[in-house]
Amino acid sequence: MRFAPILALPLSLVASIAAAEATPEGAAALTATLQTYLGATEGVVTVAPEGEAYAVTLDFAPLIAKAPAEVQSSVTPIEFSLTDNGDGTWEVEQDQALDLTMTVPGQADISVKIGNLSGTGTFDEALGAFSTSTTRLTDIVVTEKITDPQGMATDVSYTVASASFEGTSEAGETGVDSQSTFAAEGLAESFQLPGMDGAPMQLKMTAETTTGNASITGLRPDALYKLVAFFVANPDEAAIATQQASLKTILTDGLPLFENMLSTSTLNMIAVDSPMGAFGLADMAVTVEANGVVTDGLFREAFTLNGLSLPAGLVPDWAAQLVPTSLSLDFAASRFNLAAPAAMLLQTLDLANPQPNTPEQDQALLAALLPDGVVDITLAPGSITAPLYGLTYQANFSAGPATTVPQGKATITATGITAVKQALTAAPEDIGMQVAPMLGMAEGMAKPGENGTLVWDLETTPEGGLLVNGVDMMQMGGN
DSSP states (O other): OTTHHHHHHHHTTSTTTOOSSOOHHHHHHHHHHHHHHHOOOTTTEEEEEETTEEEEEEOOHHHHTTSOTTOEEEEOOEEEEEEEOSSSEEEEEEEEEEEEEEEETTTEEEEEEEEEEEEEEEEETTTTEEEEEEEEEEEEEEEEEEEOTTSOEEEEEEEEEEEEEEEEEEEOSSSEEEEEEEEEEEEEEEEEEEOTTSSEEEEEEEEEEEEEEEEEEEEOHHHHHHHHHHHHHSOSHHHHHHTHHHHHHHHHHHTTSOSEEEEEEEEEEEEEEETTEEEEEEEEEEEEEEEOSSSSOEEEEEEEEEOOBOOTTSSOGGGGGGSOSEEEEEEEEESOOSHHHHHHHHHHOOTTSOOOOOHHHHHHHHHHHOTTSOEEEEEEEEEEEOSSOEEEEEEEEEESTTOSSOEEEEEEEEEOHHHHHHHHTTSOHHHHHHHHHHHHHHHHHOEEOGGGOEEEEEEEOTTSOEEETTEEHHHHTTO
């Protein structure tokens, strides 16, 4: 639910005050609690009892009025209702249009419009999060015009016909575990960029649908709420420095903030119109995963592309069958420690008297980040496929201050080399003379694999050498 982060802030704090029947006293309690996280500026937070529910309005106009005079902006007040279920949970409902604009003359002009934003959810005080939530958005239009100091403007617009989100949360071993799914249809994005000759260059991308899911384990919403409240109570650098002991305690107690986050998404039927012609993809999938501030650090990103099509005439006829139609890549970094250096930084941080790190401190931080002196890089099995050939690859290696060169192994397989060499016979002579010998050398170094594949097992050596199927390439070069 898109409004969930705002609503989650106060509800766990008002359970002992609000009653099942909405009352002026309950409204006052909600107002005071919301102001803890949004500030006490008059007119920003309004809560009124309406039968069994509380009508909440968040109007940011009084805050916008404090912005510099050259910044012109507006936003529709956010409106929703809260109903106390009397069992430690709250029902939340929202149904409205949303309109946001911001203009900085000569620099930026931004507009966000949502025809309808509607959602329902159940907030669980014990979790400090929504146990269930559903949100739907329709007629989303975003426009941006950014002007650089030289006066060159870039115009970008996004439209989404509709989007929906569903989520659930439950108590986990170390925090809140959440699952969510999303879907959208009718996506379009257009760019107007300054061209090399001064004429604007137009780009447009569309996708029929997108779907995805996300999960997070060990989330500490209580720590996030405390951080928001701290910065609202201490809005300037001087106040933050004075209260830095409290800030350090909040951060220390709240780490690792979460254990693991994982997100996957897929775009379907992608089309790109450009000055070079029309490009297309049947689908594109992206996965991102990361651990929190923990001892077993992890960052992973993977993507796949399928059904690539190019504009007619962009590639010469002899090379058309060499262009990949699908590709997959899955990269991960691990064997690093975020918890130890974070603890060191919190211990030594002094906002009242900031000092640059000494070389010894930098070395200590690096040693804490990489306790084994290296980070492990993993390339999970991936592939490139074209009409005439196919490649697969995977690798594992380590790199860092403990090694002079990256250490590890990789395997590459290929099919269709003969067909590729045949296609090169129709290439311009200079291209054929450059590529054909390299293919011949690679083919000669390969070992046979299953089903007629060629295989190259690669391994680095501590001396900086490279072995290909056991053959030292440095020795082949006469070194």
